[in-house]
Amino acid sequence: MGAEVVIEGLTKSFGRQTIWRDVTLTLPPGEVSVMLGPSGTGKSVFLKSMIGLLKPDRGKCVINGVDIVRCSEHKLYETRKLFGVLFQDGALFGSMNLYDNVAFPLREHTKKSETEIRRIVLEKLEMTGLAGADKKLPGEISGGMRKRAGLARALVLDPEIILVDEPDSGLDPVRTTYISQLFLDVNAQIDATFLIVTHNINLARTVPDNLGMLFRKELVMFGPREVLLTSEEPVVKQFLNGRMDGPIGMSEEKDSATIAAERAMFEAGHHAGGVEEVVGIPPQMQPAPGLPTRQGAIRRKDRVMKILHKLPDAAQEGIIASLSPEEQRRYGVYPRTTTPTWEQTVETQPVPSHHQGQLPTGEVARLPRSGRPEQGPGAR
Numbered sequence: 151m152g153a154e155v156v157i158e159g160l161t162k163s164f165g166r167q168t169i170w171r172d173v174t175l176t177l178p179p180g181e182v183s184v185m186l187g188p189s190g191t192g193k194s195v196f197l198k199s200m201i202g203l204l205k206p207d208r209g210k211c212v213i214n215g216v217d218i219v220r221c222s223e224h225k226l227y228e229t230r231k232l233f234g235v236l237f238q239d240g241a242l243f244g245s246m247n248l249y250d251n252v253a254f255p256l257r258e259h260t261k262k263s264e265t266e267i268r269r270i271v272l273e274k275l276e277m278t279g280l281a282g283a284d285k286k287l288p289g290e291i292s293g294g295m296r297k298r299a300g301l302a303r304a305l306v307l308d309p310e311i312i313l314v315d316e317p318d319s320g321l322d323p324v325r326t327t328y329i330s331q332l333f334l335d336v337n338a339q340i341d342a343t344f345l346i347v348t349h350n351i352n353l354a355r356t357v358p359d360n361l362g363m364l365f366r367k368e369l370v371m372f373g374p375r376e377v378l379l380t381s382e383e384p385v386v387k388q389f390l391n392g393r394m395d396g397p398i399g400m401s402e403e404k405d406s407a408t409i410a411a412e413r414a415m416f417e418a419g420h421h422a423g424g425v426e427e428v429v430g431i432p433p434q435m436q437p438a439p440g441l442p443t444r445q446g447a448i449r450r451k452d453r454v455m456k457i458l459h460k461l462p463d464a465a466q467e468g469i470i471a472s473l474s475p476e477e478q479r480r481y482g483v484y485p486r487t488t489t490p491t492w493e494q495t496v497e498t499q500p501v502p503s504h505h506q507g508q509l510p511t512g513e514v515a516r517l518p519r520s521g522r523p524e525q526g527p528g529a530r
């Protein structure tokens with residue numbers, strides 16, 4: 151099982167510029183967490199602080215009883231070995247082929263024989279879908295492959311915690327979904343604790359067990375995915391819908407006058423961009439068929455059901471609706487309202503599939519959330 155990471159009151163500044171302050175959260179062992187935040191909110195600084203590459207001013211980051219903020223150099227070095235890090239650009243050595251790149255940490259940090267190294271490297275290349283690409287140079291492969299190679303390298307020392315910085319940067323939406331699938335597949339196989347920082351909404355909506363958001367130098371929220379996905383908090387809502395309408399502005403944040411002026415503009419009909427507000431909580435992506443069930447997901451279910459009564463109503467309802475009838479019986483919980491869940495909406499209002507990519511008008515009118523008053527149940 152992956153390690154738990156307990157962060158308390160963590161604060162980081164550079165000179166007089168505070169990046170974020172009083173960040174408190176726990177990454178539950180073996181669960182997948184995503185930290186959202188607009189560009190420049192200090193997501194990369196957060197990851198670097200967690201592995202001691204940057205030194206926070208205050209607070210704790212405790213892993214297996216070691217606070218990496220104030221431990222000795224030796225302890226830090228030892229604790230760092232628990233981490234696998236996938237940096238934004240893959241951070242591969244350009245002059246080394248994939249094999250040598252992936253073998254690098256093993257040659258640096260272990261006394262393993264080349265035979266043993268070979269076994270491990272080929273296994274990780276296989277695990278990340280790169281079997282047969284071992285002789286390629288980073289410059290000869292696609293961005294998606296470079297990221298997977300970076301992940302393979304992050305895996306060779308059997309990490310308990312995997313940190314990922316903006317896995318979607320430079321990737322198209324389909325490749326982003328593939329790499330997301332890979333994270334869940336790897337999680338299912340090694341049960342490591344994951345923290346992925348990103349500003350990708352799709353990934354945030356469908357991948358993690360837990361979701362957090364950094365904004366205005368603070369952790370706005372961190373908790374089970376259902377909490378943020380149903381949150382009415384303006385900044386969370388704006389971000390998850392990718393709209394201009396809200397506290398987040400062009401460079402970082404807006405003052406109240408700007409928010410009011412823009413509000414008027416959007417109310418007068420100007421399109422605020424982004425997607426229409428999505429109803430309910432989309433289903434979470436699952437490991438590929440044939441892989442083990444995620445132990446982190448099983449533990450999470452019990453964990454979340456214990457704190458269910460403390461969560462906001464909408465999150466509670468979303469969580470209850472995501473349980474099977476059998477699980478609802480086992481936990482003794484039942485849906486309280488008739489608000490359709492994401493699945494029910496899709497089920498009662500099936501999106502027709504057409505080979506030509508063209509939908510007859512009658513069926514377009516039946517698409518969920520097209521806002522026509524004559525729609526049946528489930529429409530809003």
Ligand SMILES: Nc1ncnc2c1ncn2[C@@H]1O[C@H](COP(=O)(O)OP(=O)(O)O)[C@@H](O)[C@H]1O
Pocket residue numbers: 164169187188189190191192193194195196
């Ligand atoms: N080593 C550093 N020295 C000084 N300022 C830094 C350093 N690293 C990052 N920053 C500043 O910290 C802020 C957050 O950066 P970063 O973590 O890269 O944001 P994000 O990853 O969320 O886009 C930025 O204003 C950046 O300029």
Ligand SMILES: [Mg+2]
Pocket residue numbers: 193194195315316
């Ligand atoms: Mg960054």
